[in-house]
Amino acid sequence: MSHTLGIRQAQKQKTRQSLLDAALGLLEEQSLSSLGLREVTRAVGVAPTAFYRHFRSTADLGVALVEEALGSLHPMIRTTVAAADTSEERIVRAVELIAHHVDTHPAHVRFIARERHGGVQPVREAIQGQLARFAEEVQAELAKDRESVGWSDDDLLMLAHLYVDQMLITASLFLEALEGSAEERERVAQVATRQLRLISIGRDHWQD
Amino acid sequence: MSHTLGIRQAQKQKTRQSLLDAALGLLEEQSLSSLGLREVTRAVGVAPTAFYRHFRSTADLGVALVEEALGSLHPMIRTTVAAADTSEERIVRAVELIAHHVDTHPAHVRFIARERHGGVQPVREAIQGQLARFAEEVQAELAKDRESVGWSDDDLLMLAHLYVDQMLITASLFLEALEGSAEERERVAQVATRQLRLISIGRDHWQD
DNA sequence: TCATCCAGTTAACAACTGTTCTCCGTAATT
DNA sequence: AATTACGGAGAACAGTTGTTAACTGGATGA
Numbered sequence: 001m002s003h004t005l006g007i008r009q010a011q012k013q014k015t016r017q018s019l020l021d022a023a024l025g026l027l028e029e030q031s032l033s034s035l036g037l038r039e040v041t042r043a044v045g046v047a048p049t050a051f052y053r054h055f056r057s058t059a060d061l062g063v064a065l066v067e068e069a070l071g072s073l074h075p076m077i078r079t080t081v082a083a084a085d086t087s088e089e090r091i092v093r094a095v096e097l098i099a100h101h102v103d104t105h106p107a108h109v110r111f112i113a114r115e116r117h118g119g120v121q122p123v124r125e126a127i128q129g130q131l132a133r134f135a136e137e138v139q140a141e142l143a144k145d146r147e148s149v150g151w152s153d154d155d156l157l158m159l160a161h162l163y164v165d166q167m168l169i170t171a172s173l174f175l176e177a178l179e180g181s182a183e184e185r186e187r188v189a190q191v192a193t194r195q196l197r198l199i200s201i202g203r204d205h206w207q208d
Numbered sequence: 209m210s211h212t213l214g215i216r217q218a219q220k221q222k223t224r225q226s227l228l229d230a231a232l233g234l235l236e237e238q239s240l241s242s243l244g245l246r247e248v249t250r251a252v253g254v255a256p257t258a259f260y261r262h263f264r265s266t267a268d269l270g271v272a273l274v275e276e277a278l279g280s281l282h283p284m285i286r287t288t289v290a291a292a293d294t295s296e297e298r299i300v301r302a303v304e305l306i307a308h309h310v311d312t313h314p315a316h317v318r319f320i321a322r323e324r325h326g327g328v329q330p331v332r333e334a335i336q337g338q339l340a341r342f343a344e345e346v347q348a349e350l351a352k353d354r355e356s357v358g359w360s361d362d363d364l365l366m367l368a369h370l371y372v373d374q375m376l377i378t379a380s381l382f383l384e385a386l387e388g389s390a391e392e393r394e395r396v397a398q399v400a401t402r403q404l405r406l407i408s409i410g411r412d413h414w415q416d
Numbered sequence: 417t418c419a420t421c422c423a424g425t426t427a428a429c430a431a432c433t434g435t436t437c438t439c440c441g442t443a444a445t446t
Numbered sequence: 447a448a449t450t451a452c453g454g455a456g457a458a459c460a461g462t463t464g465t466t467a468a469c470t471g472g473a474t475g476a
Contacts, residue, residue, distance in 0.1 A: 006443070006444070007443070007444095008442085008443050008444070008451090008452075008453075011443095011453075012452090012453065015453080015454085027327070029327060029329075030241045030242075030327035031239035031240075031241040031242065031326055031327035032239075033238045033239040033241070033242040034238075034239065034241040034242030034327065036432085036433065036434085037433085037434065037435095038432080038433065038434075039433095046454075046455090047454060047455050047456075048433095048434080048435090048455095049435085049436090049454075049455070049456085050453070050454050050455080052435085053452085053453055053454070054453095057434090110325075113325040114325045114326060114327065116325075117318075117321040117322045117324075117325070117380060118239055118322060118326070119235070119237060119238040119239035119242065119322065121237075155402065158399050158402050158403060158406075159403075159406065161399070161403075162403050162406070165373075165377050169373050172325060191366050191369070194363065194366050195366060195367075195369075195370050198366075198367065198370070198407065198410040198411065198414060199406065199407065199410055200410070201409075201410040201413050201414060201416075202406040202407055202408070202409040202410030202411075202413075203406065203410075204413070205409050205410075205412070205413050206406060206409060208409075214473075214474070215473065215474095216421095216422080216423075216472090216473050216474070219423075219473095220422090220423065223423080223424085244462085244463065244464085245463085245464065245465095246462080246463065246464080247463095254424070254425090255424060255425050255426075256463095256464080256465090257424075257425070257426085257465085257466090258423070258424050258425080260465085261422085261423055261424070262423095265464095
């Protein structure tokens with residue numbers, strides 16, 4: 001692999017990325033369904049018609065943004081759920097990783113939270129597809145634990161969805177607290193940690 | 209109270225309600241941030257300028273929709289969390305009530321799920337305010353349980369938020385399954401029930 | 417009964433939208 | 447070196463948007 005791109009394709013990808021970045025920025029204060037194609041090209045400094053060289057529509061651009069925002073997240077999910085001695089350690093580590101990811105990719109997190117139930121169907125479906133994949137990966141990791149003996153696949157997937165949804169809620173809360181004080185963010189972390197802890201306790205006593 | 213409205217004010221409220229209803233309908237396939245004022249008035253069959261007699265902007269209308277969608281929900285929350293002999297009974301009842309509410313008010317549920325993280329700040333804040341009130345009410349009901357002795361107020365509120373978020377997730381899943389088969393909706397109910405059950409188990413063993 | 421109020425109308429405004437077609441310059445291919 | 451492929455520019459299109467102003471007619475209150 002790793003074939004050096006021609007200077008033509010390289011420039012094209014550069015423009016495409018600029019469009020994605022500009023769109024992500026504009027989506028800070030609106031939803032995808034109100035994002036105009038001209039609005040995006042204006043922000044990039046390119047002619048409106050250039051947009052069509054890269055995307056069929058803003059909905060199409062939205063789907064690409066889903067890939068960018070969630071596609072690179074799979075390895076992180078794996079390592080988060082995986083390596084840990086105690087489950088308490090795993091919880092603390094997971095919350096830290098979520099907080100860090102929100103710090104470094106706030107616009108991505110906002111986009112996913114906003115468009116997960118948003119007004120653009122193809123984007124909603126893309127997000128739900130990725131989240132379903134996440135849940136399956138979490139399920140696979142959970143299955144490796146010794147706490148999971150006797151669990152049915154259905155129940156493991158049920159628990160995995162609970163974890164994934166909880167991660168999204170926590171990420172969204174961290175996002176709201178981004179501009180807030182350090183104490184505010186600490187409070188979010190505390191609540192999220194205790195919620196995960198409670199779920200973990202429920203898991204331990206599920207078999208009774 | 210209960211003063212009979214003049215025929216003038218009655219007509220005004222009628223038009224206002226028509227605007228709210230039309231908007232809710234239009235929001236089935238888009239987000240509030242892309243909802244146009246003319247779009248709404250056109251759907252009602254009224255002049256665009258009439259809109260200003262009722263709302264300052266579509267964002268203002270959105271806030272009114274939040275009141276309509278969530279304001280009347282408080283008593284239901286109370287009765288859901290309250291009366292129940294066993295906690296298992298309470299869980300089943302809660303899921304049933306959520307399913308029923310989604311059946312009878314799908315547009316309201318969709319609106320809340322969509323705009324909770326949507327692109328219009330005042331609406332987001334209105335929803336979060338109402339949800340915070342919900343969480344406090346749930347907390348108050350939980351405090352009455354004998355399972356709650358020894359719990360701090362903070363932990364009870366943490367649990368209440370977990371329940372409220374879980375209710376919203378469940379409602380959103382029911383909404384997606386609305387057009388689907390009966391088996392699909394039953395599967396959603398099963399998963400939601402087991403998730404609530406797991407949380408409930410975690411609650412029972414929290415003190416250890 | 418008469419003056420006032422006010423929800424809704426009509427007309428007009430500049431600004432904006434997505435989309436098409438035609439063109440240009442240059443990288444890629446032969 | 448000649449030809450093709452193609453990302454982007456430019457101009458124009460009909461249609462839309464939010465907002466203002468002045469107006470109408472029927473309910474309201476003296």
